[in-house]
Amino acid sequence: MQVEICVTVNGESCIEHIEPRLLLSDFLRENLGLTGTHVGCEHGVCGACTVKVDGSVARSCLMFAVQVDGSTIETVESLGSVKSLGYIQKVFQKHHALQCGFCTPGVLLTVEEMLDQLPLETDEEIRDALSGNLCRCTGYEHIVRAVRELVDARGPIKE
Amino acid sequence: MKPAKFHYIRPLTLTDALKHLQGTDAQIIAGGQSLVPMMNFRMAQPETLVDITKIAELKGIHEEDDVIRFGALVTHTEVLQSKLIESQFPVIGEAIAQVAHIAIRNRGTIGGSVAHADPSAEWPLLVTLLDARIEILRSDGERAIVSPKSFFIGPLVTDLGEGDILTAIHLPKIKGAVGMAFEEVAQRAGDFAVVSVGAIIRMDKEAITEVRIAIGGANDTAYRSVEAEAFLLGKTPSSVLLEEAAKKAIDGLRPDDDIHASAAYRLHLIPKIVQRVLHKALLRVAAKDQHYAS
Numbered sequence: 098m099q100v101e102i103c104v105t106v107n108g109e110s111c112i113e114h115i116e117p118r119l120l121l122s123d124f125l126r127e128n129l130g131l132t133g134t135h136v137g138c139e140h141g142v143c144g145a146c147t148v149k150v151d152g153s154v155a156r157s158c159l160m161f162a163v164q165v166d167g168s169t170i171e172t173v174e175s176l177g178s179v180k181s182l183g184y185i186q187k188v189f190q191k192h193h194a195l196q197c198g199f200c201t202p203g204v205l206l207t208v209e210e211m212l213d214q215l216p217l218e219t220d221e222e223i224r225d226a227l228s229g230n231l232c233r234c235t236g237y238e239h240i241v242r243a244v245r246e247l248v249d250a251r252g253p254i255k256e
Numbered sequence: 257m258k259p260a261k262f263h264y265i266r267p268l269t270l271t272d273a274l275k276h277l278q279g280t281d282a283q284i285i286a287g288g289q290s291l292v293p294m295m296n297f298r299m300a301q302p303e304t305l306v307d308i309t310k311i312a313e314l315k316g317i318h319e320e321d322d323v324i325r326f327g328a329l330v331t332h333t334e335v336l337q338s339k340l341i342e343s344q345f346p347v348i349g350e351a352i353a354q355v356a357h358i359a360i361r362n363r364g365t366i367g368g369s370v371a372h373a374d375p376s377a378e379w380p381l382l383v384t385l386l387d388a389r390i391e392i393l394r395s396d397g398e399r400a401i402v403s404p405k406s407f408f409i410g411p412l413v414t415d416l417g418e419g420d421i422l423t424a425i426h427l428p429k430i431k432g433a434v435g436m437a438f439e440e441v442a443q444r445a446g447d448f449a450v451v452s453v454g455a456i457i458r459m460d461k462e463a464i465t466e467v468r469i470a471i472g473g474a475n476d477t478a479y480r481s482v483e484a485e486a487f488l489l490g491k492t493p494s495s496v497l498l499e500e501a502a503k504k505a506i507d508g509l510r511p512d513d514d515i516h517a518s519a520a521y522r523l524h525l526i527p528k529i530v531q532r533v534l535h536k537a538l539l540r541v542a543a544k545d546q547h548y549a550s
Contacts, residue, residue, distance in 0.1 A: 098263070139296050140296050141289065144359065153333070153362040154362060155363050156359050159293065160292065161292075163264050164309070207358060225445055226358060228445035229359055
C-alpha cells in the first residue's frame with residue numbers, strides 16, 4: 098500500500114508515493130538519489146545516517162519517510178558541493194578530519210547543531226557531543242581539531 | 257534490517273488515537289527511538305502504527321500550582337533546554353544529558369521512555385526518585401493517575417493495557433531547600449547505564465529530615481532503597497554514615513548477569529556510586545541552606 102507524502106528536502110519540495118515501512122534513510126538515498134546520507138548500522142547506533150528534520154538532527158534510519166510528511170529535511174548535500182565546499186567542510190578538509198569519509202556526513206550535520214547550541218569549552222565536551230557518531234577509521238583526533246577551530250572562530254554561544 | 261509491512265495512521269486527537277488502537281495489533285509511535293530499532297530487527301511487527309506526534313494536548317511542559325506536567329511528547333532535548341526544570345529539578349538535567357546522543361535526544365520522548373520501562377533507563381529512575389505520577393488514558397476513555405510503584409511491573413512491562421495511551425507525567429514540586437544528585441556508570445558515553453543512582457536529601461540543622469535514593473540497572477524496575485533511606489533518617493551526615501548507608505543500599509537488590517556486566521560487578525559498583533551521589537547531594541543542600549553551611 099502506497100501513501101503520498103509531501104516533503105521539503107534541501108529547499109526543494111517534492112511529492113512522492115511510498116510504502117509506510119520505507120525508512121527515511123532509504124527514501125533519501127533511493128527515491129531522491131541523495132546518497133550523501135550514509136547507511137551504517139540501521140538501528141540508531143552509528144550516526145552515519147544523521148540528517149536534520151525541521152531544523153534538528155535525527156537518525157534517518159530511526160524514522161519512517163511517512164513520518165516526515167509536511168516536514169523540512171536537510172541532508173549533507175545542503176552544506177555545500179564538491180566544487181563549492183561549505184565553511185564546516187573547508188575546516189574539516191584543512192584538518193584532514195576524515196579518512197574514508199563514511200561517517201563524515203553525519204558528523205558534519207551534528208557539528209553544525211553542536212556549534213549552534215553547546216558551549217564546547219573543552220575538547221572533552223566536543224568528544225561527548227560527538228559520541229553518537231562512530232568513526233570506524235578512529236580518526237577522532239583530527240575531527241576534534243577541526244571542531245576546536247570552528248568553536249574558536251565562533252566564540253561563545255548566545256544564551 | 258528493514259521493518260515488516262504495517263499500516264500508518266497519524267491522528268490529530270486522542271479520541272481518534274484511541275479508536276485506531278482498538279481491535280488491531282496496533283502500536284503507538286512517538287519518538288520511535290526504541291521502537292524503530294526493534295522494528296528494523298523485526299523483533300516488533302505491529303500491523304498498525306498509530307503516530308501520536310501531532311496530538312497537541314500531549315505536548316509541552318506546563319507549570320501548575322503543585323506539579324509540573326510533562327506532556328508525553330516532550331523530548332529529552334526540550335527538557336534539557338527548559339529553564340523551569342533547570343531551576344527546580346537540576347537532577348533531571350544531570351540525568352537526561354546522559355540519555356544517548358543529541359540526535360536521539362531530539363526525537364526521544366519522556367512518555368516513550370517511561371512506557372518502554374527499560375530498567376536501566378534514566379526516565380524510569382527519575383520518575384521513581386521524584387515520586388512522579390503517570391497519567392494514562394485507558395482504552396475505555398477513562399483517565400487514570402498511577403504511581404511509579406504500580407506502573408513499573410518488570411523489565412519493559414508496565415501497567416499500560418492494550419490500547420491505553422500514556423498521556424503525561426506529573427512531577428510534584430519540592431518546597432524548600434533540598435540537594436539532588438544523579439550519577440551513572442555506562443560502558444561508553446550515551447550507552448544504557450550499567451548502574452545508575454539518584455538521590456534527594458533535605459536537612460534540618462545537623463539532621464537528615466528527608467532522603468530518597470533510587471537505583472537503576474539492578475532490579476527489574478528502578479528501585480527505591482527504603483533500607484538505606486530509613487537508616488539515614490534523623491542522623492547527622494559523616495563519611496562513615498554514608499559508607500554504611502551505601503552498604504545497606506544493596507540489601508534489596510537482586511541484579512542478574514547480562515552482556516553488559518555481571519551481577520557481582522553491579523553489586524560492587526552500586527555502594528560506591530550511592531556514596532558519591534549522597535555526598536554530592538549533601539554538598540548541594542549545604543550550598544543552598546546557609547544554616548547548615550554555617
